[in-house]
Amino acid sequence: MSNHSTDSPDLWSHIVRGAVTDLRAQASASGEAMPPSALEDLQRIFSLASTLEEQLAALHSHHDLMNTISAMRGYAEMLQEDIGAQQPALNDSLTRLLKATANAAASATNGADAQRPPVMAAEPGFILAVDDLAENRELVARYLSRSGHLVVTAASGAEALRALAESDVDVVLLDLMMPDMDGREVLRRIKANPDWRATPVIVISGSQDMDGIIACIEAGADDYLFKPFNPVLLQARIKAGIERKRWHDREEQYRQQLERNEKFIRATFGRYLSDEIVTDILERPEGLELGGDLREVTIMMSDIRGFTSLSEHLGPAEVVAMLNRYLGTMTDIIMAHSGTIDEFIGDAILAVFGAPQRRDDDADRAVRCALAMQAAMQGINTDNAAAGLPALTTGIALNTGAVIAGNIGSERRSKYGFVGHPMNVTSRIEDHCRGGEILISDSTAVKLSGRYTLSDRRELEARGLDQTVVVHRIEEYRDG
Template sequence: MENPNAILEAHQWIPLSRQLVTEIHGLENLCQEQWPDLASDFEKLQAASHKLDDFTLAVLAGEVVSYSKIWHDLRNLIGTIMGYCELMEEELETNRLHLHQPLLQLRELCEQLLAKDEDIADVSTAQYLSTNKTIGTILIVDDQIESREILRRYLKQGQHHVLEADGGQQMFEVLAENDVDLILLDLILPEMDGDELLQQLKSDENLRAIPVIVVSGNKDTERVILCIEAGAEDYLFKPFNHVLLQARISAGVERKRWHDKEQLYRDELERNQRFIRGVFGRYLSEEIVSSLLEDPDGLDLGGVQRKVSVLMADIRGFTTICEQLPPQRVVRLLNNYLGTMSEVIMKYNGTIDEFIGDAILAIFGAPITREDDSDRAIRCALDMQAAMSEINERNRSEDLPEISMGICINTGPVVAGNIGSEKRAKYGVVGHTVNQTARIEGHCEAGSILLSEATVNDCKTMLSLGEKRSIKAKGILKAINILELKGIASDVSIAKEAVKE
């Protein structure tokens, strides 16, 4: 969209354009008499001046009305004229001829023409630019009081909050005490140059996100490149166009605000993940929690069918123990038992579905399925029974009764998922396999581990097993074949022969 004020004032350059064309044409005789070797370049210079004249007339006739189009074409033409003037000057110096004053005048006219574009922009662009500017806290780092004063006044016009520093040490002191949205950094400073300060700033994890615009009178291209490579957002030369400065500051502050919003989002995400780890970490291994966090659907409500190995364990005679102890002692005994068993289950990447009094329901195969789910469940059960000696030793030291535990494992299909509502839910499994496991658990004796035939057939570990027997369970029509686990066998034939019987 065009700036209407700039278009109306665009004709300010026309008198200078006509003067430039006239003076170029006036050099023709001089060139023929004194600079015959420059005839070819002068013809090209004249051709450019003819194009400039035609373009000027076209603008006056209203054939070109776009401000951006006018100055795009005008700059190209002026650039061509200045280029041929420079080539002719170089040729004169090479031949040790006197640099004629008219060439200098042509270049001065060209520079005055180019300055007209900047004058119009300074007068009218500020009125035309959008007022929707991002206001922020700007830190000016410059050892010159006058330079800071000019920048401060420009920034105050944009309603920015302005902080100042005269060098690197003061800059870091200000940054330590204030939240800064953007830094205007001078390149030449007494203590440490701006490019060195920039490198130090960008190496600080807490400060590197602050955008930096280098504002300097030094036009050394190599140093400009060094600043950009060190992380500067932009590089402006003094004297600068204050409208352009305001626009770049606004863009830099906006980027900083977006970065701050992203950082808040990341912090919130980390807090949520810590919460999830804190809650689920009580029941799941670290590996499983990490997998759930990486999977965007890992915590969605819903269900899937999985083959799992369900482990149930409880304390034998726990009702009698509860009747003999005060409530606080019962809770202490339970915590000793459940705390140790939870660690063992998570060691084998099992999922603790729930505690029901003294009973533990654990799952191997959900939410993550592995090929060795039943094998891990079996090894977990053996370690759980082995841990009972440690639990009872702690109970004795705390004047609590010794306890014994029965464990059973059954393998089969279940429906697994987050069960409940959006406000309150738990991960769990339901189905015939879970009901079967509960019935088998009722036949466990103290210190024993019972496996269903399905679990034995599913596992790959060599097992030492007792005789197979069948049980009739309430509510289940078909008999369930179970075997007592003695331990891990050295010969696979032990397991296979037990299953065949």
């Protein structure tokens, strides 16, 4: 009775050795009838058998043994698939070798199932196989290429990272035990790169260290397969990985399309509405609902003095050019001070500070904005003079009060607007502005926290108003 158990390395080594010897004899008998590629695969099997003997004698690591057994099985399967039907005797020898290596792998993995059912089909993908052993890279490439996949290989971690940088890889098959840069470091770099982190990584290793497996999964590996790998299981994992990558790619395309659409919407509607109103509409589902609420705001009305008479002496193109130059400059200044442009009424501008977003310095920003607008008139008039157009002067009125702010109109057409008595008061103040003047109401003056020079206090008797309105002229802002 033998003293060896079925799990003994000596016993399964003996069985594998016998199967290889039998295969060598059958190959010698039928070698002349075999194509060169089959002869090359046979030579690889014999070379791997010698390597396995050396590894057993030197007590090599479990990882090395699994690599060698996996490669032997892979070449035997390839050879059986290529010439088995034409060489029945050689096919029987290959079958015995496959059974011997399967038993060897099962013994080395404590009885794990090592059967090899036919390879299942998967959606073709672009696969990167990373392994420092040439025979492992070749076998994986040949297995997967037969299923329609495009396979590239890398012999080192650095080579794998270069391949990822140059190609859109669907799945990475990664060996752990590699010199220089091991698989764990490659995995870490893949998952740390924003362009690669969504690429599924399947670790294939001869190591069955549970702590190492957990560490790989926690580092971002999508799966972990043991060598010698089962082709059906590998194909299933690759298929799942490709599907995940496809979903991610589609989601990324949708996200980019949504970003482009939002930029287009913001750019388009930003020509008609302030940035804050566009943001309010895009980011809040209720942003388009009709209705409003009571807000304290500072209202600005600006108007070109004598524009009607000026435009009567100019052609339409000149009027439009002059008006667009003025309105373009004023728009930039108002938006820079976070004002909301309600509308352009011919040459007049109606803007509000404090809606849709309220800030503590609404009144101060409105005043500083008005001063910046008047200061910009010099540049506008310089450009007008160069174009043969007349100089312009503007009057600006500011008033603070409670208005109803919100979406006003109908379901078919509405706008974000403002309604209330302070709007009328601002219009009446603007009627009294002379060219170059900024007039602010008492209600605005008391809200200011900055230091300004005020002059020319007036009491206005405005038509349509029951009481006088006290206004001041703003001269300058004294910083500090």
